[in-house]
Amino acid sequence: xxxxxxxxxxxxxxxREGRLTKAQQRALEAYFPRYGFTLDExxxxxADLFGREAPVTLEIGFGNGDALLAMAEAAPENxxxxxxxxRPGVGHLLQEVARRSLENIRVxxxxxxxxxxxxxxxxxxxxxxxxxxxxWPKKRHHKRRIVQPDFVQLVRRKLxxxxxxxxxxxxEDYAWHMRQVLDAAEGFENVAGPAGFVPRxxxxxxxxxEARGExxxxxxxxxxxxxxx
Numbered sequence: 001x002x003x004x005x006x007x008x009x010x011x012x013x014x015x016r017e018g019r020l021t022k023a024q025q026r027a028l029e030a031y032f033p034r035y036g037f038t039l040d041e042x043x044x045x046x047a048d049l050f051g052r053e054a055p056v057t058l059e060i061g062f063g064n065g066d067a068l069l070a071m072a073e074a075a076p077e078n079x080x081x082x083x084x085x086x087r088p089g090v091g092h093l094l095q096e097v098a099r100r101s102l103e104n105i106r107v108x109x110x111x112x113x114x115x116x117x118x119x120x121x122x123x124x125x126x127x128x129x130x131x132x133x134x135x136w137p138k139k140r141h142h143k144r145r146i147v148q149p150d151f152v153q154l155v156r157r158k159l160x161x162x163x164x165x166x167x168x169x170x171x172e173d174y175a176w177h178m179r180q181v182l183d184a185a186e187g188f189e190n191v192a193g194p195a196g197f198v199p200r201x202x203x204x205x206x207x208x209x210e211a212r213g214e215x216x217x218x219x220x221x222x223x224x225x226x227x228x229x
Contacts, residue, residue, distance in 0.1 A: 024091025031094040032107070037119070039110045044119045046079060049106050054079045055126040058158075060112045060146075061085075061133055063209065065093030070205035071129075072105045078126075080105045083112045113151065122157050127164045132209060135171035147178045152185045161229040164191075168204060168222045170213045175221035182225050191224040198224045 037044065046056045055078045062068045062082040072080040082105060084090050090109055097105050108115050136144045147167070155165055165188065169175050179196050182188055192198045200206070200222050210220060 020088050020091060023095060024088050027091045027094040027098065028087060031098050032090070032109075035094060035097055035105060036090075036107050036109065038108065039114060039118060042119070043121065045121065046081070046124055049081075050079045050104065052079070054104075056081060056124065057127040057129065058083070058120070058125050059129040059131065061130065062089065062093065062107075063132070063207075064089045065096065066207040066209070067129070067131055067205045068093065068105065069096050069100070069102070070207075071203065072102050073100060074205075076102075076104055078104060081120075082107045083110070083115055085109060085111065112146075113154065116154050116158055120158050123160050125158050125163055126160055127166065127203075128155050128159060129166050129204070131166075131168045131204065131207075132170060133174075135169060135174040137171065137173070142177070145174065145177065147174075147181050149181060149185065152181055152188070156185070156187045156227055159227040161227055163227045165225045165227070166201065166204065166222070167225075168200075168220060170210070170218040170220050172219060172221065175223070178221075178223055182223060185225075187228050188225040189228055191226055196223070198222050 037049065047053045057071065057078060058081040059068045059071075060083050062084045065082065065084070068080060068082045082093065084093070084107070087109065090107060093107060130146070133146050136142060159165065165182070167178050169178065175197070183190060190196065200220065201224065204222065213220070
């Protein structure tokens with residue numbers, strides 16, 4: 001039988017590890033077993049993960065965790081899931097989760113697409129956030145951008161009817177790419193209507209990353225889409 005290569009999905013990220021501080025390493029060792037979950041655990045029920053029923057927000061690619069921490073601290077009545085593949089960012093987040101005694105955050109270090117496909121039940125999320133994903137600015141790398149039709153439909157399946165998909169970028173070309181993909185996506189409506197973009201919603205914290213970009217003259221584009229019933 002002829003050898004057939006298994007199709008490999010193009011990943012939207014590269015694991016650029018960066019410097020992991022001793023404090024971040026200690027946080028990973030001490031707190032990930034408590035606040036983390038892995039693909040090995042299989043399908044999850046958010047209520048079991050948090051020990052309670054509550055609205056669930058997922059942030060994909062939380063970086064250092066500034067926005068996720070701020071959202072979780074501002075809404076202790078809600079549950080927050082975060083996915084980030086870079087260990088220094090996860091370590092920093094876990095340090096702060098422990099320092100602030102936050103019990104409404106759980107984190108994954110795995111590929112977001114795999115987590116969504118294999119672990120998150122359909123129609124279980126109230127909100128999905130994708131803030132400042134890698135824009136992959138070179139045209140030959142655009143296929144690596146996470147916002148693609150298949151990914152958008154995966155997010156739609158995981159959202160409850162009426163759930164929101166909130167995206168933000170400081171790369172204008174990517175903002176228009178996102179809008180084009182989402183406007184054409186089945187099952188979503190653009191909350192901004194013909195305007196396309198929304199002012200920064202109060203639910204999205206202004207992060208240090210964003211503030212630094214603004215000082216350099218970067219714009220920021222927010223998009224908000226709602227899953228139709």
